[in-house]
Amino acid sequence: FRFLGRVMGKALFDRQLISGHMVQHLYKHILGWPVTFDDLEMVDAEFHKSMLQLLAMASSEEDVTNMCLDFTYTEETLGIKTHVDLVPDGSNKEVTNENLSEYLELICKYRLLERIKPQLNELLLGFFDVIPEPLLTIFDYQELELVLCGLPKIDLDDWKQNTNYVGSFVSTKAKHRVCTWFWEIVRDDFDQEMKARLLQFVTGTSGVPARGFSVLQGNDGVIREFTLNGIQANVSSYPKAHTCFNRLDLPLYTSKKELFEKLKLAVTTCATGFYME
Template sequence: MRMNVRRDHLLEDSVDAVMSLSRKDMRKLWRFEFIGEAGIDAGGLAREWFQLVTDEIFDPDMGFWQSSETNQMCMQINPASQMIHEDFKVYYRFLGRVMGKALFDRQLVAGHMVQFIYKHMLGWPIQFKDIRDSDEELYFNLKQLTELAANGEDLEMLCLDFTTTVEVMGAKQAIELVDGGADIEVTNDNFPEYLEACMKYRMIGRVKEQLNELLLGFFDVIPEPLLTIFDFQELELLMCGLPEIDMQDWQDHTEYSGDYENIGGEYPTCQWFWEVVGEFDQETKARLLQFVTGTSGVPSRGFGVLQGNDGNVRKFTIHGVSVGTCLYPRAHTCFNRIDLPMYETKEELKEKLKLAVTMCASGFDIE
């Protein structure tokens, strides 16, 4: 299949070309040509096309995607895209096809998405803690309500109903989480249903049309059963590539807190940590980054400008805790922080760290 596109009209030409293809054509070999430019595609033009076209469509200025509220390096679907672009569905279906084709052809795409979208692609269940990647404030509010309910507090006193307030193009709007939600009061008895309704709306409902098109496009190329061999972190690495990690830059721009605050990297456990990470292969290092920061992406200017959930620089942090506080390393992705127990041996640290990273990828919580 020959794909002829104009560089100065790259996205629109690419959408027209890709969306005109059948599902069978999506699995054929593509050869690219930039109109008006000399060059034979022996693989280099294809790599450039995948990079350029995904870089453009993930650009927040286009209105299809926006930076995650909790991780500025991860992109999430912009709910307002259906108001910005009349043909928004076509673009999400197109991107799904491009991502599927990239995976099929072992090419790379430019955008790191929030983790729960990779879970959707794999058909994995979405968990309550996944809300934190998308809306940290909602996550903590719901968590607080859960604790109140568990302690037997009367939720009716809070005067909540089955609605949520969203901001649409600068105006606040009340959305019913279920039919007639404005007339349903939240009680201790129906709180589980309220919690589920909030999660469904935040993770699926408000971007349902965009997400459906993205997944349909992806499955136009990659049959869903073939994805069962991957976990969501591995899928991100396959689609976005293994990052080039400068270990010295990583170590130089790491902060220490908790029980490590006073002597920092000189503490034996911290020294063992860097020795163990240095022994990791490239993929395991990337998975450790995913575990602590929520993505395998490294800022182009290095770890010195790693951002937190508030958009401000929040460096990679190793927080010292006692083994009695937590037996395994624990991550706080909003703060780019890892709680590292004060292990007595390097071997124990290595074992527990690898297990923590592995179990995170499998979707299980080891705590």
């Protein structure tokens, strides 16, 4: 892993592109950015969904102690199960409505970082052997992927032709006013970098399959079309991405200007989820 880190650092130093993409939270980790709860969806969509169900239970004032959870995580390797304490003596600490946020933060941090901490440390050491860490402060994690892997060649017609429409868009599809505005914005207002960032935002990577968007895959390796999902809007609604399903939830804005402003902000900030150092 240290060698791999050095290869990545050398490629960045020599401005050579790498024909491979990592999951987004690893780019964040290289830059020292906190990972978020939403990053878990890209790694394990089912587990992320189950954690969301716990949050929903707590928000509706259901008693999460009925789930009989404690502060441990169960790993299974080659059929052998082991229990990892998330806190000292975690098996004797019950998950309650009051400490649920702490539990979710710890279990997500473990899933995303702690379980592969030795490998990540070696990767970072190798990377920083070549590129001093302070020099990376000019990048955000999306830019780091684009610098390492290059801007993709995006065929907008292919992208549009291989898009699925659900929710409020299911009947009118691309002819819906909001969808029309969306594609006009992508075509006319987003340059190549912003198109790549939009793709990153929705799919978790800026990479485009060699055979085009018709074979776009989810993080589980299953072909999943790029999907626009029409949802009802409120005052604070922003587009939300579900990277494991390549789906963008698009509120039904009343003007193209509002769609442009909120889509651009969502794509460039990705400000979702709680953070974990």
